[in-house]
Amino acid sequence: MRKQNSGYTLLELAVGMVVLGVITIAVVYFGKFANQRVEQIAVPQILKIADDAIVGFIAAKHRLPCPDTNSDGLENCGSDLVGKLPYKTLGLARADMTSIRYGAFVKKDAVAANDIDLTDAKDRFAPLLTNIPVGPGIAPMAVSTVLNEVNGIDFCHALRLGNALPRNRTGATAADVTAIEENLHIRNAAGLTLKNVAYALSLPSNSSDPATNINNITNAFAAPNNPIASGSQDTVIAMDFAQISDRLSCSGVLASASHSHPNVASAAAIMRGAMLDYKVQLDLELEMAELGVLSAGVGVAGAIGATTGAASEVLTAVSETISSFGGMSAAIGIAAVATALSVAATVVAGLGLDSAMTTRDQAQDRVNEFSGNHATSKKIMEESGTLANAIRAHAIASDAAGIYR
Template structure:
C-alpha cells in the first residue's frame, strides 16, 4: 500500500514539474510571439509611413499645397473643415492600401496670416518693373509651388504658436508643416485608443519624433519642419532667383540698349576712320605714281643727254633707272595699302549695318 502511494506521489511530482516547464515555455513563447508581432507591425507601419510621405510630396508637386486631414477612415480630405488634425486622406493621395487610413495626420493651417498650407493661394509677388524701370510687386493672380515656398518661409520666421500644429516634448513646443503618426500594435496607455500620448488627443499636437518608445507609448511619429520641407523643394534658391529675375532682366535689357547705341557710334567712328585711311592711301598711290612718272622722265632725259654727249653722261641714266625702280616699288606698296583700306571700309560698313539693326531690337526689349 505504501509502495503504491510512493509511486503515485512520485508520478504527481513528475506531472507538476512537467506542467511547470510547459508553463515557462508557454510564457517564453508568448513573449517571443508578442515581440515578433510588434516588430512585424512596426516594420509594416514604417513602410506605410514612408509611402505616405512620398505621396505627400507628389501631391505638393501637383497642387502646390498640402492635403487637408480626412475626418474618417474613408480617406478623402475635407478642406471645408478647418481642423488641423485628423486621419491621413489616403484616397486623395492616391495610396492603394486602406491600411493608410489608420495613420493620424496633421497639417499647419494659419488662415489669419494667410499661411494655411492646405490652401493654394497667390502669396508670392516677384519684383517687376515697367517700361520706365519703376519696380513694383503686383499680385500675379495664380497659385503655384512658389506660393507654398513663400508660406513656408514666413511660417519658419514666425513665433511658436501652440494653437497651431506642433510637436511637444513636454517642455518645448515646435510648429511643423505636417505630421504623420502610426498607432503601434496595441493600446499601451489603456485609454481605449490604439494611439498613445499626444496622438490620441484631438488637439493639433503630436509627440516629437525624438521621443523613443516606452511601455505606455509605442506610436511612431514623422514630421516635416518648415525649413526642412522648403529645403527639399529648393525654395530658398527659387524665391531668391525668381523674385528678382524680371527686375534684373529689365535692367540688363536697358543696359544692353544703351551699350548697343554706344557700340553703333563706335562702329561709325571706325567707318569714318577707314574712309579717311582710303583717302590717305589714294593720296599715297597718287604720290607714288607721280614719282614714277618723274623718274621715267628723268631717265628719258638722261638717255637724251647721254646720246648728245657721246656717252660721257651715261651715269645719269643709271640714276634715272634707280628712281624708276624705287617709285615703281612705292606705287605697288601704295596700291596694296589702298586695297587694304578699301577692304577695311567694306568691313566697317558691314558692322555698322548689323549694329543698326541690333539697336532698335535692344530698345524694344528694354
C-alpha cells in the same frame, strides 16, 4: 513475480508542469516582443508610403491635402487642422491606412503674399519686377507683381513664410507659444511645445496610453525623436517647413524666380532708362553743335565784313595820300596792315566754321547711330528696348515654369 506499474510519478508530473510553464511564459514574452518588432518595422513603411503620397499630391496640386474629418477616406477642407489621413484622396485604397492620424498647417491671411494656408493653392508669389521706362526722365520702379500663376512656387513661398514663424526657445514669449499651440505643432516627451510643422502623420500603437499620449492633444503631435516610453509608442513623421522645402528643391527655384531673373530684368530696365536719357543728351549735343555752326557762320560773316571795311580804308588812304601830295602816305600802310589782319581773321573764322560743321556732323552721326537712323547703325535704342522686354518676359516665364522646369 511482481507486476511493474506504468505511467508517471507525481514528481515527474511536477517537473513536467514546471517545464511547460516556463516554455509557455517564454512563448508569450517572446511572442509579444516579436509582435512589437513587427509593428516597429511595418509601421514606418506604412507612414513612408503615406508621406511619399503627400509629396506627390503637393507636386500635382500645389497644396497639402486637407484632413479627413468624417472617416470616409476623403479630404474635408475648411474644418479641423487634424483628422485622419485622406487615403482615398491620395489614391491609397488600403485598409492599413485608415487609422493614420494626419494634420496640416493652416494660417490664413487676406493678403495672398502673407498667407500660409498650406491646404489652399493660391497665387502667393509676387516678385519685384522693374517697370521698363517708355520715355526719358522716367525713373524705373520695382513693383511687387502678381503674375496670376498658381503652382509649386506659391507653395514654396508659403513654406518660406512658415519657416520664419517663432519657435519655443530662448527669448520666446508667452504669446509666441500660444500662437504655436493654436496651429499644428510638435511637443517633446515632457509635453513641452516646440514649434509648428507643415504636416504630421502618426500611427497609434496598441501599447500607447490615450491618457498620456501627446498625439491625443488638439493640434499636437509627438516629436519624431521623442524616446519610446510606456504609454507613448506611436510612430510619428512630422515634416518641418524647411524639410519639405528641401524635398521639393524650393531654395534653388525661389532663388531663380525671386532673385536671379528679376534682378537681371531690373538691370535691363535701368539700362533702357539710361539709354533714353542718354539719347536726350545726344540730342542736346547736336543742338549745341548746330548753334556752334551758326555762331561760326556769323563769325565768318563778321570777318568778311571787317575785311571789306579794311579794303575800303586802303582806298580811302590812297585817296587822301593823293590829295595831300603824299602827306598821308603812312595811312596806306596802316590800312594795308588792317586789311591783312582782317583777311587772317576771315581765314580763322572759316576754319572755326569748318570745325563747327565737323562737330555738328559727328553729333548727327551719333544721334543717327543711337536712334537707328543710320545706314550702318546698330540700333542701340531699339535693341535696348527689345532686350529689356525679352528679359522681363523670361522672368515672368520663370514663375510660370513652377518648381519642375
